[in-house]
Amino acid sequence: MSQIIIYTIITLVAIGSAAAIILYFVAQKFNVYEDPRIDEVEAVLPAANCGGCGFPGCRNFAETLVKSESWEDLFCPVGGNETMASVATLLGREAIEQAPRVAVIRCNGTPEFRPRFNEYDGAPTCAIAHSLYSGEGGCPHGCLGEGDCVVVCAFDAIHMDPVTDLPVVVDDKCTACGACVDACPRNIIELRKKNKKDRKIYVSCINEEKGAVAKKNCSVACIGCSKCFKVCPYEAITMENNLAFIDSDKCKLCRKCAPECPTDSILELHFPPKKEITEPVEAEVSE
Amino acid sequence: MNLKTFSRGGVHPPEHKLSSGLAIEELPLPEVVVIPVSQHLGAPAKVIVDRGDQVKIGQVIAQSEGFVSTNIHSSVSGKVLKVDKFMDSSGYRKMAVQIQVEGEDWEETIDRTDDLVRNTVLKSEAIRKKILEAGIVGLGGATFPTHVKLMVPKGKIAEYLIINGVECEPYLTADHALMMQRTEEVFAGILVLMKGLGVEKAIVGIENNKPDAILKMKQVAKGSKVQVQGLKVKYPQGGEKQLVQALLKREVPSGGLPIDVGVVVFNVGTALAAYDAVNKNRPLIDRVVTVTGKSLEKPSNFLVRIGTPVSYLVEKAGGLPGDTAKVINGGPMMGKALSTLDVPVVKGSSGILLISEAEARRKEVLPCIRCTKCVTVCPMGLEPYLMMSLSEKARYERMESEKVLDCIECGSCSYTCPSSRPLLDYIRLGKAEVGKIMRARKAV
Numbered sequence: 001m002s003q004i005i006i007y008t009i010i011t012l013v014a015i016g017s018a019a020a021i022i023l024y025f026v027a028q029k030f031n032v033y034e035d036p037r038i039d040e041v042e043a044v045l046p047a048a049n050c051g052g053c054g055f056p057g058c059r060n061f062a063e064t065l066v067k068s069e070s071w072e073d074l075f076c077p078v079g080g081n082e083t084m085a086s087v088a089t090l091l092g093r094e095a096i097e098q099a100p101r102v103a104v105i106r107c108n109g110t111p112e113f114r115p116r117f118n119e120y121d122g123a124p125t126c127a128i129a130h131s132l133y134s135g136e137g138g139c140p141h142g143c144l145g146e147g148d149c150v151v152v153c154a155f156d157a158i159h160m161d162p163v164t165d166l167p168v169v170v171d172d173k174c175t176a177c178g179a180c181v182d183a184c185p186r187n188i189i190e191l192r193k194k195n196k197k198d199r200k201i202y203v204s205c206i207n208e209e210k211g212a213v214a215k216k217n218c219s220v221a222c223i224g225c226s227k228c229f230k231v232c233p234y235e236a237i238t239m240e241n242n243l244a245f246i247d248s249d250k251c252k253l254c255r256k257c258a259p260e261c262p263t264d265s266i267l268e269l270h271f272p273p274k275k276e277i278t279e280p281v282e283a284e285v286s287e
Numbered sequence: 288m289n290l291k292t293f294s295r296g297g298v299h300p301p302e303h304k305l306s307s308g309l310a311i312e313e314l315p316l317p318e319v320v321v322i323p324v325s326q327h328l329g330a331p332a333k334v335i336v337d338r339g340d341q342v343k344i345g346q347v348i349a350q351s352e353g354f355v356s357t358n359i360h361s362s363v364s365g366k367v368l369k370v371d372k373f374m375d376s377s378g379y380r381k382m383a384v385q386i387q388v389e390g391e392d393w394e395e396t397i398d399r400t401d402d403l404v405r406n407t408v409l410k411s412e413a414i415r416k417k418i419l420e421a422g423i424v425g426l427g428g429a430t431f432p433t434h435v436k437l438m439v440p441k442g443k444i445a446e447y448l449i450i451n452g453v454e455c456e457p458y459l460t461a462d463h464a465l466m467m468q469r470t471e472e473v474f475a476g477i478l479v480l481m482k483g484l485g486v487e488k489a490i491v492g493i494e495n496n497k498p499d500a501i502l503k504m505k506q507v508a509k510g511s512k513v514q515v516q517g518l519k520v521k522y523p524q525g526g527e528k529q530l531v532q533a534l535l536k537r538e539v540p541s542g543g544l545p546i547d548v549g550v551v552v553f554n555v556g557t558a559l560a561a562y563d564a565v566n567k568n569r570p571l572i573d574r575v576v577t578v579t580g581k582s583l584e585k586p587s588n589f590l591v592r593i594g595t596p597v598s599y600l601v602e603k604a605g606g607l608p609g610d611t612a613k614v615i616n617g618g619p620m621m622g623k624a625l626s627t628l629d630v631p632v633v634k635g636s637s638g639i640l641l642i643s644e645a646e647a648r649r650k651e652v653l654p655c656i657r658c659t660k661c662v663t664v665c666p667m668g669l670e671p672y673l674m675m676s677l678s679e680k681a682r683y684e685r686m687e688s689e690k691v692l693d694c695i696e697c698g699s700c701s702y703t704c705p706s707s708r709p710l711l712d713y714i715r716l717g718k719a720e721v722g723k724i725m726r727a728r729k730a731v
Contacts (some may be wrong), residue, residue, distance in 0.1 A: 041346075117626075117675055118626045119626070121649050122709065122712060123709040123712040123713065125716075128709075128712045128713070128716050131622065131715065131716060131719060132377065132712075133377045133378040133379070133623075133624075133626050134374075134377065134378030134379050134626065135378070135626075138626070138627075140378065140379050140380065209372075209380070213380070268456075273388065
């Protein structure tokens, strides 16, 4: 009885050792060297795999960070400057800083401002509605309200407001990964510079049609009158195709443009109420 | 009798041909027409008139730009009010010419008599030129410029001309009415197209729910090289690939056209338009539109000028019934709902269908139960359930290898789905995306 046990042990040990020796040499022969820093960098990244950096996942981004010479155009919008700084220290390089950004919905076509004259009952996605027709409100540029941006957001930062029928971005949750920007068939969503206390001023319209036509569909449409353009002291506003655009990198939040707008299409958000006597507001730049 | 039909897939929706057998009624002119410059597949035509210009009926107002494009003519006489963007059937604003109707002033070259001109002395090239000048496009709905189809590509031989008198869409009766009332002209048009194409043989395919049309066409075609063939009723027999298969048992290869198997297909409406263009010098300025619907007071086959507002047609057919929930441009299977009636009739408008609330109600979309009904009915042999889920997940490369571009968008899958899934909507989206990917690849 004990003999059987001893033979078994000896045989198994012999097979095991032989296999171990073979495997050792095979491993030597077919060894693929992978930079250990890639693992380290990946560990620092947010692991959201959202694609905001333009790569399929965090692993690919880590590889590119380790390998590429220049870090231009390489940025993790989710982790932000903090993450990029720790990656930089890990690799002993200099980080490129970028101002934090946030997604902004550039349409204010609520049922009140943009009356709906038909009802869409097709497949509930904006992409299909957009390919079929101009939409419930008739504005061929405005929000379709089917929520493709909500579905695509991996950070739960967008939800539909049932009253306005428009998407709402929660600034604290938004990581500016840009998934919603790509998902929106009407290109309404823009990534704009994040300001202190989430303050923002923007033209909440992307309608490029002539003023009269735009106004017919939606009372808060930009009619391209150029009043805001004339009043802006910082050259932050540009006019193109009957549409005003405020460059968030140039805007100093002086609030001069919004009162000029005849259709209230420039929105000011999260500002304190205006004082009676307007003093020159100090330039606010994000930290 | 063992009638022919196509072999793969197909459905049998209820026919509801309410306006069948009704005479074509010529509508009085509206006050204002809006004529879009892009009524065909391919490049939009270039406007050559200005605001304030006086135009005649049949005058070219927009010229063909490029090979796959065609001319646009004024359908009325009067003053050009505006050259601007106007709402088209999708609700998007496209370039169009708005004309105020003043009197009836025809272009002198147009032969307006009723005399039948049976023989064409012109050669093939001259016929093509005349058809391009007259702005003829495929009137079955796809609106592909006819002169392009008449040009047989090098290395290919056209053997048969097939005339599509199938009209497989429920409700629509425009082609049926044409075959009944303009039989001689349609037949002469077939001869013109045969000459233009340089073929010896032609077949007219008609579904046997129109026995009177089959009989009438057979009588006129007696003794000629045009054969008239009755077909078993099955949707989508009017799809050109299905029709070729039904009549000749030839399968158009994936990604190919009927010309790859030696066939060119035209609609009966196109044949009539070709007759008018070549033998009568009359450009394409009007067409027969079926206005129909169960609650409509007077379903009709109207002969209307291009650019007439849809609202005018509905009014002439007895006005918009109170229970109307949807107005569809085209037939119930392939047509699209309109968001406003303030859009013009274009070359591709075959019908206006009014649907009541009860009929329009959508059933709840339920999960796919893997019954494979959609696979069974797909006339192109695709797998619609798979296409839909690939499209939802944005896996467009896989869709391409599943041959999504072979989809003819007939809607049989959506029609038959017991879970009421919007299969075609997603497939169409995928098709558009795959098309974009392929064009981007070509550009590189």
